[in-house]
Amino acid sequence: GDPRGNWFSGSISFDEKRSNPNHPNYYEITSPSGVKWKRQWLIPKEKMDELIKQDKIYWGTKPEYRNVPREKIFNGEETQIIPKNIIDGAESTRNAQNYVDLILGEKQCFDNPKPVGLIQRFIQIANMKKNIIVLDFFAGSGTTFEAVVQQxxxxxxxxxxxxxQKPEKIQKQSRFSTISELCLARMKAVIPPKDKITCWKLHEKE
Incomplete structure (x- = not known):
């Protein structure tokens, strides 16, 4: 019945048992019928006041308004969600191993690479701007680089x-002498033609 269009209600709070009284978002709000709700909310008080003013909080049916307050989310609006504890659909380390073997043309030249889909999912969950710089201090086989390319x-x-990536020696027989060399080869294999790779080598005294 909202003239602004179709909507559904989304959770905007923790229940009383899970609420943290010391959290900055722990405060009290009052429904149009005077029912008070004091708990930990997912948004700060200023944002809550704004949503109430915009009639974007669902309190339940008139005139009681006794339902746990929820946010009205209209069709086409973006909303934040809490990711699942279990990440599925990102393949396994076995799949990742087979993929790296295929792309580098060599069997098990790097042990236990991470799936590209897993790191790509982390980039998606971070929900940051699309022009950020992604930094990986332990590059390994270069999975993070490929995840950025794919995203x-x-x-x-x-x-x-x-x-x-330090130039760690690869212990097994391989056409690559170091992990950093292997990583660079993978980067070159997956980078789009219009993009470029710049390399710096730091020489340490040993």
Whole structure:
């Protein structure tokens, strides 16, 4: 019945048992019928006051207004969600191992690489601007770099990526002498033609 269009209600608070009285978002609000709700909310008081003023809080049916307050979310609006504790659909380390073997043309030259989809999911969950710089201090086989490349393809982003990897020796027989060399080869294999890679080598005295 809202003249602004169709909507559904989204949770905007923790229940009383899970609420933290010491949290900055722990405060009290009052429904149009005078029912008071004191708990931990997902938004600060200023934002809550704004939503109430805009009639974007659902209090339940008139005239009681006794339902737990929830936010009205209209069709087409973006809203924040809490990610699941379990990340599924991001493949496994076995899939990642087979993929790295395929892309580098060598069997098990790098042990236990992470799935690209897993790191890509972390980028999505972070929900930051599409022109950020993603930094990986322990680059390994370069999964983070490829995840950034794939996410840019997916949403048209212009993220850049900085990888840092010590030239650790690869112990097994391989055409790559160091992990950093392997990482660079993977980066070159997945980068779009229009983009570029810049490399710096830091020489340490040993």
């Amino acid at each position: 840019n393809k997916l949403d048209g982003g212009k993220r850049n990526c900085i990888l840092i």
